[in-house]
Amino acid sequence: ARHNNLKSDVAMTLFTPTNNVPLPVRRPGDRSYIQSDRLSPGTYYVRVFKFGSGETSYDLSLSATPVTQAQFGVRIRRIKAIDDFEGWGRGQADFYSRITINGKSSTSKPIDNKDDVSPFFYFSENVSIRKIRIPFSIAIYESDRGSDEHADINPRKGQKDLQLTYDPITGRVTGEGISVRHEGDLIMVEGRGDSHKAMVVFQVNYFSYRF
Numbered sequence: 001a002r003h004n005n006l007k008s009d010v011a012m013t014l015f016t017p018t019n020n021v022p023l024p025v026r027r028p029g030d031r032s033y034i035q036s037d038r039l040s041p042g043t044y045y046v047r048v049f050k051f052g053s054g055e056t057s058y059d060l061s062l063s064a065t066p067v068t069q070a071q072f073g074v075r076i077r078r079i080k081a082i083d084d085f086e087g088w089g090r091g092q093a094d095f096y097s098r099i100t101i102n103g104k105s106s107t108s109k110p111i112d113n114k115d116d117v118s119p120f121f122y123f124s125e126n127v128s129i130r131k132i133r134i135p136f137s138i139a140i141y142e143s144d145r146g147s148d149e150h151a152d153i154n155p156r157k158g159q160k161d162l163q164l165t166y167d168p169i170t171g172r173v174t175g176e177g178i179s180v181r182h183e184g185d186l187i188m189v190e191g192r193g194d195s196h197k198a199m200v201v202f203q204v205n206y207f208s209y210r211f
Contacts, residue, residue, distance in 0.1 A: 157193030
């Protein structure tokens with residue numbers, strides 16, 4: 001949605017029959033527009049309203065290109081040991097990670113003998129363009145010849161993994177024990193409750209396309 005030829009301040013929101021869709025409004029020069037490539041199929045409305053002083057007329061234009069597919073991905077950028085995983089004098093940790101998206105999992109290979117690693121392990125899955133919440137989780141392990149140790153990366157006691165949700169419309173990443181973050185952010189989380197604590201840094205991305 002776009003309106004232009006403005007002479008005073010005008011705001012614009014996009015909403016469904018039941019709620020607003022919080023999308024940013026961009027204002028280059030004398031125009032404003034809302035743009036998104038991640039709206040689920042449905043009926044949407046645009047509201048234009050004035051704020052501040054002065055009067056203005058405006059031209060409003062709407063355009064839409066349907067998308068049919070979407071993909072969501074998680075990249076592990078860094079894993080760092082907080083506790084000693086191997087014991088004094090026995091070397092450093094052999095970390096690997098497991099990412100689960102919408103019930104499907106992928107596990108990386110261990111990186112040997114490093115307490116601080118940047119694996120850049122990436123896993124993505126195709127998801128329905130209609131899905132408005134995408135569940136995903138991150139688990140970190142330390143390889144130890146058959147008796148692998150489960151690293152604690154969750155800030156809450158009694159939970160080791162990160163259980164998270166992604167909102168395709170707002171780009172928000174949410175979950176218990178973490179503050180709200182967004183697609184593209186470098187998200188750092190540390191375990192604080194159990195033994196074998198570690199830190200993980202990760203990013204998420206989402207894109208939709210027409211197939």
